[in-house]
Amino acid sequence: MAPLKPPPPRLLLNGVSCMRNAQAVLRDINVSVHERTALVLTGANGSGKSTFLRMLAGFSRPSAGEVLWNGHDITSPGVFQQYKLQLNWMSLKDAVKEKLTVLENVQWFELLEGKHGKSAPAIELMGLGRLMNEKARMLSMGQRKRLQLARLLAIDRPIWLLDEPSVALDAEGVKLLEYIIAEHRKKGGIVFVATHLPIEIEDAMSLRLPQRFPRRKTLVDLVR
Amino acid sequence: MRRLFLEQFYKQIFSSTPITSFFLFLLYIVVTPLMIGFEKDFLCYFHLGLIWIPLLFSFLSEPFFRNDKEFGTLELYYLSAYCLPKILLLQLVGHWVIQISCVFCAFPMLQLLYQFDRSGMDWLNILLGSLVLTLLCGIHSGLALGITSSSGWNSLQNLTTLPTLLPLTVFCTSIETEGFHVLLLIGYFFLFVSLYPILVSISLQD
Numbered sequence: 001m002a003p004l005k006p007p008p009p010r011l012l013l014n015g016v017s018c019m020r021n022a023q024a025v026l027r028d029i030n031v032s033v034h035e036r037t038a039l040v041l042t043g044a045n046g047s048g049k050s051t052f053l054r055m056l057a058g059f060s061r062p063s064a065g066e067v068l069w070n071g072h073d074i075t076s077p078g079v080f081q082q083y084k085l086q087l088n089w090m091s092l093k094d095a096v097k098e099k100l101t102v103l104e105n106v107q108w109f110e111l112l113e114g115k116h117g118k119s120a121p122a123i124e125l126m127g128l129g130r131l132m133n134e135k136a137r138m139l140s141m142g143q144r145k146r147l148q149l150a151r152l153l154a155i156d157r158p159i160w161l162l163d164e165p166s167v168a169l170d171a172e173g174v175k176l177l178e179y180i181i182a183e184h185r186k187k188g189g190i191v192f193v194a195t196h197l198p199i200e201i202e203d204a205m206s207l208r209l210p211q212r213f214p215r216r217k218t219l220v221d222l223v224r
Numbered sequence: 225m226r227r228l229f230l231e232q233f234y235k236q237i238f239s240s241t242p243i244t245s246f247f248l249f250l251l252y253i254v255v256t257p258l259m260i261g262f263e264k265d266f267l268c269y270f271h272l273g274l275i276w277i278p279l280l281f282s283f284l285s286e287p288f289f290r291n292d293k294e295f296g297t298l299e300l301y302y303l304s305a306y307c308l309p310k311i312l313l314l315q316l317v318g319h320w321v322i323q324i325s326c327v328f329c330a331f332p333m334l335q336l337l338y339q340f341d342r343s344g345m346d347w348l349n350i351l352l353g354s355l356v357l358t359l360l361c362g363i364h365s366g367l368a369l370g371i372t373s374s375s376g377w378n379s380l381q382n383l384t385t386l387p388t389l390l391p392l393t394v395f396c397t398s399i400e401t402e403g404f405h406v407l408l409l410i411g412y413f414f415l416f417v418s419l420y421p422i423l424v425s426i427s428l429q430d
Contacts, residue, residue, distance in 0.1 A: 107232060
């Protein structure tokens with residue numbers, strides 16, 4: 001009997017480096033991501049966590065190496081047009097229009113996907129049901145983050161790129177975030193999370209990015 | 225689905241289109257006769273120029289895509305299934321529709337003060353001209369997205385926009401060559417069509 005082969009990775013990063021403002025932020029990153037996998041990015045401020053996610057989202061191009069999706073390089077235009085439809089992007093910018101209602105803020109992006117009907121259940125799940133018809137300017141920072149998560153659920157794409165998703169969330173909100181991540185992985189989804197705050201993700205891979213500028217040695221270090 | 229999309233699109237455009245630019249336009253067309261005088265012969269002869277200048281100023285004050293970039297909406301548009309150039313173009317055209325509707329609402333005042341509806345070419349001139357102004361200002365707004373300094377944005381925006389709009393303004397304010405206006409505006413429209421893909425790629429530079 002032939003030995004069973006492991007499934008091919010959904011996303012593969014081979015020796016990837018990325019520059020931002022003429023500085024090498026990421027160097028020689030090698031990551032293999034399969035289905036139902038979560039990758040948690042940790043590191044100091046300025047170590048390139050957000051740059052890593054933006055590179056995966058296609059906003060920046062890798063300066064070296066290659067990023068393969070199903071074995072195809074995502075930097076080629078034809079592959080990227082298919083690849084970007086798999087992505088769900090969430091960043092510190094909440095993309096909330098204050099003059100629209102909570103429902104309209106989620107529904108607009110759902111309609112751009114050609115879908116309809118998932119906005120209201122997603123908003124209910126995130127605990128904003130009673131604020132569904134209120135203007136978005138009434139929301140607090142935590143409620144805005146919940147609105148982003150509701151949009152994430154309404155669009156429902158396989159690969160989630162989450163940049164600091166638990167910022168401004170309370171304890172109940174963090175549990176909700178952990179719940180939706182777990183449910184997303186059960187469906188075969190992939191999650192990339194860049195965070196400073198602890199998030200309990202079961203069987204998550206961790207990638208600690210080094211500091212961009214190594215600390216200079218001082219006399220104290222020399223004495224030691 | 226289509227009806228709901230159009231309804232949402234209208235709300236998106238209307239919420240992001242400030243009405244202050246139209247009030248600026250209205251203020252100009254009301255105050256100008258007060259300064260120059262109400263001689264019908266004079267206003268009738270120069271009415272295109274007097275209308276074009278406030279229309280130009282009202283469009284220059286519009287930061288079309290800046291709010292979308294600052295709030296992160298542009299990134300979500302980029303990754304959506306809908307085509308990003310189409311979304312941006314729909315925003316520009318939606319803005320133009322709202323703006324020109326406001327001008328139509330001010331039609332009685334234009335007719336009363338400027339004898340505006342003297343010939344049918346005037347309306348066609350305003351329609352095409354405002355569309356070209358919207359598209360060109362959209363290009364410059366997109367090019368200016370990469371500037372991070374908020375204090376420098378306004379001055380650089382106007383410096384780059386005015387030279388390209390100057391031929392349009394000079395020729396379209398002349399009353400003797402009304403037929404030539406349409407050809408000139410069509411030429412500007414083709415210029416925009418050729419530059420639009422470049423606009424989209426540059427506006428997304430990180």
